[in-house]
Amino acid sequence: MTRITVINPNTSDVLTETIGAAARQVARGGVDVVAVRSPVGVETVESHAEEAIAAVGVLEQVRLHDQETDAFVIACFGDTGVAAAREVASGPVVGMTEAALQAACLISHRFAVITMPTRTIAHTERVVRSLGLEHRVSVHAVDVPVHELETGTSHLLDVFAAEGRRAIEQDGAEAVVLGCAGLADLVDPLTEALGVPVVEGVAAAVGFAAALLAMGLGTSRASTFAAVPGLPGFGLVEEVGR
Amino acid sequence: MTRITVINPNTSDVLTETIGAAARQVARGGVDVVAVRSPVGVETVESHAEEAIAAVGVLEQVRLHDQETDAFVIACFGDTGVAAAREVASGPVVGMTEAALQAACLISHRFAVITMPTRTIAHTERVVRSLGLEHRVSVHAVDVPVHELETGTSHLLDVFAAEGRRAIEQDGAEAVVLGCAGLADLVDPLTEALGVPVVEGVAAAVGFAAALLAMGLGTSRASTFAAVPGLPGFGLVEEVGR
């Protein structure tokens, strides 16, 4: 049995459940998915300041669950804490943003990310640029606060569909990436509304993490992501997380 | 049951078997892998001219097996025919090069591709540039003809290890991508020799194709990869392939 732990970097139980459900839906043959969250921290991640706080929570969860898991998925669009988690986790770590962008590359020539708060466009662009995908992606936003996801996604279908149509017409987008965790329920209706594939990043990250595990691949320890010997103990980080 | 068909674009039975074995090793939970090859065409793909001929063979195999498969993997470093196959196949198509590069991104900051004939460096660079990864990859070659793979890979370990060490020292590579199909047997000994993860592209492509299938994702038909209505029938292409 292989276990993938999905870390929700905010403190919402509702979103943790939604994310876990989305992740489990793509788990295949012997892959067990568990979703966890930071006990304390920020309710949603919509700014660099919240990313900074959430990253420490992500690190804490990695340390808490490292023994019992084979791989981690970080379920925050913008991939906060992913590089740090790679240094701490024993197995591979996949960010939902990088996985979503890579999956979209495999099924389309050009595509769009539709993120939620406009101010987080910069967060997506950071991952896009780190992967070198500026020439294939355009980044849009519906400008809705993330906490609206707590009450479900169906009321968001129209704004996502409108923004998706804009991306298709203006940018020639041939697929759409959902730019936030917790939007899995939008995949089917949005696919139908837009007529192009819709990529959900948590699912992509779980699928790609499972692929890495099947290949026996883990994070390189050669240099950038080598283990960090003197990292402060749980004493400090648990304070953040409780 | 989900089927992934791996297409070896050259005519070697030995390499088709090696590739199929590598692919099956990463197949998990309900994924069935079949490896096929062009009946006629080129013995190995080491030039743009051979790529051109092989691409037609790839297309033919896609058409022959499309009904009985859920996804295709194209097992040729350089991804010849992948874009064309996307237009013809009903399900997703993953190239071994793009998948290998993406997998390497998930486990390392910088990495190197080690391909076989030096003249094919340009083929790898084409895929690297299409994905925008120039800033993370360096491309090396051992300058050995591909047909040497017919007699196994163990005699190649030393040259791959030497080139890998060069990439690690000179370019700061933290992982190595094997730049040719049929090299799966090198993964373990090379990992041990170099101390960094070694990525095999056929395995990566099978893993990522399985992930796409689990997510229900297929090639976008919106524009670039829409079906091609007037494509000449099997009459023509079978001539090439027989």
Add this chain to the structure above:
Amino acid sequence: MTRITVINPNTSDVLTETIGAAARQVARGGVDVVAVRSPVGVETVESHAEEAIAAVGVLEQVRLHDQETDAFVIACFGDTGVAAAREVASGPVVGMTEAALQAACLISHRFAVITMPTRTIAHTERVVRSLGLEHRVSVHAVDVPVHELETGTSHLLDVFAAEGRRAIEQDGAEAVVLGCAGLADLVDPLTEALGVPVVEGVAAAVGFAAALLAMGLGTSRASTFAAVPGLPGFGLVEEVGR
């Protein structure tokens, strides 16, 4: 006497004649231009799958005419088969796309390509990216099937002019590249309609090939485009081409 052979990669006699006429118009001082086409293959090239088939036809024509020609021009927007042809031809090979883009760079700061089917925008972008010209070119499409060219181009003037005006206003284009072979008759009326230079790629490729010949320059055999020793004989390829 210097001969440049222009290869039309589709099977249309009408287009072969149009292309030949356009090519001959720029031939100067001792340059003889011949236009040939694949005997069989695809009627038009509007997809990656058709590009794959057409590339083999291009290769065949190169082999058939290599002895009697000094240079080749490949008259297909997207430059399918150009890299392969460089390996096989004794003299230089110029693609109409690369030549058109380079010519446009010499007469304007920013410019636009107007191609025909929208789905082939990706083909143009491939050449643009290979040359590194993303910062100077925008790619547009009139979304008309290529076979319409068989009955001439005058009915297309209005759509090209409308798209050209859009490129001038929106992107600051200062010149327009015709993104398809067979459009030479549009150069004069479109120049007049738009007030900016209009570049026809077949003419550009013939002019640049003549320049290479005058300089005594041919394809480098050092590595990427070295001759391909074991390429399958005419037996196979002639089947495709007849």
Add this chain to the structure above:
Amino acid sequence: MTRITVINPNTSDVLTETIGAAARQVARGGVDVVAVRSPVGVETVESHAEEAIAAVGVLEQVRLHDQETDAFVIACFGDTGVAAAREVASGPVVGMTEAALQAACLISHRFAVITMPTRTIAHTERVVRSLGLEHRVSVHAVDVPVHELETGTSHLLDVFAAEGRRAIEQDGAEAVVLGCAGLADLVDPLTEALGVPVVEGVAAAVGFAAALLAMGLGTSRASTFAAVPGLPGFGLVEEVGR
């Protein structure tokens, strides 16, 4: 009187003093410089995990000193926390890395960063790429742990000079950026040893922050760096910092 607060993101008193001294040396006409540090956190920042923890400490210091300061300088090569600090601080925030790279651009065509632990090359490359300077910078490392700076820098002159010479000879570097805070004492001897300008980032950041203040410029609140309304109170963050 204008005050610039320099935040040392690690917990070393020695380094805080060194950094403060370096900063004060470039303060001119009415600029008062204060150097502070996180009360708890990491002793040095040499990994992404330490960056994550340090970023929260940076944020805390910004909140503690925001009322009494006009601008902040973040004195950590890699600029951890700078984007987050921009959202929280009332005045402008300048990272030592971005300022050092910009200063080097004003006095040289190509230059090199020499950082300390090799594993942090990726951190520098992140800032380089965010600024788009890949074509002008090469990144080197002496591979010495940061804590060695606690006992001064004179024993490091030789390794920095050797690496600097390598950058000058191999990459054509015409200036050198010191890739770590706390190295100000190396500026003069290294300038003499190498014969090219040596840029110290804390000084550059203080100088540029003073320039922004003189111009009346502060962080744009339009979108990316707008204030963060629901950021958790000092209760949480102080835990991290104590």
Add this chain to the structure above:
Amino acid sequence: MTRITVINPNTSDVLTETIGAAARQVARGGVDVVAVRSPVGVETVESHAEEAIAAVGVLEQVRLHDQETDAFVIACFGDTGVAAAREVASGPVVGMTEAALQAACLISHRFAVITMPTRTIAHTERVVRSLGLEHRVSVHAVDVPVHELETGTSHLLDVFAAEGRRAIEQDGAEAVVLGCAGLADLVDPLTEALGVPVVEGVAAAVGFAAALLAMGLGTSRASTFAAVPGLPGFGLVEEVGR
């Protein structure tokens, strides 16, 4: 006492005064600013041909004032003559364009330049590309001739505000750079009109030049900007300038 000489590359006394006043407003603690102009040359710089003539005038002013100044600022958007001036001046030379772009990077994620004649967009793009900032800047123009600045800037507020709003809405610009010298009076009203920071390049260049001086940094003489031994004497250049 430190002196920064601001060179206005055109021959307008009015603009020289405006530019000098803008520069003096940011001079702090012991920095003395002097503004000079070419005695003859072009009235405004709105083309590459005028840039060529103006560059020689810039060079002449550098030679005339080099002994009595510590640093130069070149007050022409497009930075004509800056590289040449670096070779001739004893102290550092800062172009208003590069300084403005760098300052904007420190306070915003994305920003726009609004230049005056549309034809000079290419001049701004040249500096943007030299710094590698294409991913963060969009370049706009109000298409007003530069000589209109002789009668002040207040009649230009509306067109700049309109273009600024377009940049904010269409490109997500979070700050605006004034793309011409002589516009300092627009900073305050435009900031108010747009609600985003407005960057004036002469002020930025003076501030950054002062920072370089405080750090003791001058142009690297290692290679690109080494002194030019055989440069023709004042005899020639003075002809141009008189």
Add this chain to the structure above:
Amino acid sequence: MTRITVINPNTSDVLTETIGAAARQVARGGVDVVAVRSPVGVETVESHAEEAIAAVGVLEQVRLHDQETDAFVIACFGDTGVAAAREVASGPVVGMTEAALQAACLISHRFAVITMPTRTIAHTERVVRSLGLEHRVSVHAVDVPVHELETGTSHLLDVFAAEGRRAIEQDGAEAVVLGCAGLADLVDPLTEALGVPVVEGVAAAVGFAAALLAMGLGTSRASTFAAVPGLPGFGLVEEVGR
């Protein structure tokens, strides 16, 4: 009869003759080549300051010969004055650097420029970046002053061959561009010594200019290179040139 005027931007009669001879060698069918030089200015162009002075001389020659010529070629590696000349000349203007780089793209995958003084590498890189060719070119220098060309090129064969071999081995260069005017005599012996094509930029520029003329293409007047109405008369510029 079509006339192309080649402008040597320095004042050497010897080099003007060498350049003219090289240019005439590629002139075909009805193309007449004339080589001219600035009457006064700089003896060689090896710095930005000399480029600035030479650019005005180039402009003057364009104005003097515009009536009697169909196109101009600027024979200075670095293409100083080319953009300005485009605004002033009635016909097309081709720089030797851009033409050489484009010709090399048509015959090789990767190539190297070998320029003369090391300090001018930055000048070549400026044109490379303007064309977007960083991924295909590496720039080398033999570090020999340009005036050595006055006594011929045969004594330079060895250093060029040594540097060429370095480019072939280290960078995988498959062709070499001579990075200075006046080196045409090196083409044949260097081609033989290196076994790769050697591109001479003046010849390439003449060939490409002839191609533009045959196509009826001239500089776009739409925006960037529109005519410059108020350019100071010959009174000023002739002073520079005498």
